[in-house]
Amino acid sequence: MVFAYDTEATLVFAAELVNTAAGVAGSDDDALADVPSLVTLLDEHDYSGRRDLDDDELQGVRSLRGEFRRLWEVDRDEAVDLVNGMLREAGALPQLVRHGDWDWHLHATEPDAPLVTRIRVEVAMAFIDVIRSDEYERLGLCAADDCAGVVVDLSRNRSKRYCDAGNCGNRMNVLAYRARRAGG
Numbered sequence: 208m209v210f211a212y213d214t215e216a217t218l219v220f221a222a223e224l225v226n227t228a229a230g231v232a233g234s235d236d237d238a239l240a241d242v243p244s245l246v247t248l249l250d251e252h253d254y255s256g257r258r259d260l261d262d263d264e265l266q267g268v269r270s271l272r273g274e275f276r277r278l279w280e281v282d283r284d285e286a287v288d289l290v291n292g293m294l295r296e297a298g299a300l301p302q303l304v305r306h307g308d309w310d311w312h313l314h315a316t317e318p319d320a321p322l323v324t325r326i327r328v329e330v331a332m333a334f335i336d337v338i339r340s341d342e343y344e345r346l347g348l349c350a351a352d353d354c355a356g357v358v359v360d361l362s363r364n365r366s367k368r369y370c371d372a373g374n375c376g377n378r379m380n381v382l383a384y385r386a387r388r389a390g391g
Contacts, residue, residue, distance in 0.1 A: 209345065209361050210336050213312035217333035218346075218359045220252040224268070224326075225276045226372035231349075231356040238372075239269055249322075255306050256318035256325055267323035274327075278334055279357040283343040286334060293331035297324050301332065351375035 209215065225231075227238035227248070239245060245265050249258065258264070274293075278286055293299075299315035315328045337343055349356035349370040356370030369376035 209342060210333075210340070211312070213309070214333045214336040215361055216252065217329050218337070218361075220254075220326075221275050221278075221330045221333065222357045222359045222370070223248065223252070223372075225272050225279070226356045226370055227269075228272050228276075228355075231354060231370070231372045233353040237269075239265070239272075241265070253307060253309065254322075254326075256322070257320065258322055264322055267321070268326060271323065271327060271330075275330055276357060278330075279346050279348060283338055283341070286338055286343065290331045290334045290338065293327050297328045297331075299328045299331070349375050351379050 210218070224239070227244075229235050229237045231238075239248065242260050242262070242265050245268060246258075246260060274289075278289060281289065294315070297316060297320075301313050301315045303311045304314045305311050313332055314325075315332055316325045318325075320328075337346065345360045345365065347358045347360065347368070349358055349372075350368040351370075354370060354372070354375050356372045356375065358367055358370050360367035369379060
């Protein structure tokens with residue numbers, strides 16, 4: 208494990224949220240097109256606390272994708288300003304909590320805070336761990352030519368190059384295999 212389990216879970220969630228945008232893995236479809244898709248995403252990642260599950264909340268969560276993507280596009284020092292801004296704007300107050308199947312972990316908002324605020328602050332808190340541990344190179348952009356996805360590399364050997372959004376790794380391996388066969 209590279210980071211604490213809540214940090215890893217939040218980084219994976221943030222990458223998956225960013226990768227729901229149209230244009231990832233060669234898809235023109237928005238994978239977060241409606242409230243049921245938001246519910247599925249939240250449930251898959253054990254999101255607790257308040258959920259309004261209305262169009263305003265959906266649009267708010269969708270609007271986070273661009274802000275979070277910036278965290279993958281900047282260097283470690285620039286990320287500090289982005290993270291500090293997110294925490295400052297939310298009036299974050301870190302605290303240990305335990306709920307569901309999760310042992311003690313950090314939250315920095317009240318459970319009844321709006322979902323968008325909670326997601327934003329939890330991602331900022333996860334990026335604090337990435338920055339403090341000097342592991343920013345574990346974040347990257349998908350190496351597939353036709354993909355705009357982001358990658359969180361939690362592998363031991365730091366070898367992950369493709370996102371999980373569109374099966375890019377398998378797709379690129381098949382393309383490389385076919386190119387080798389055609390050339391040989």
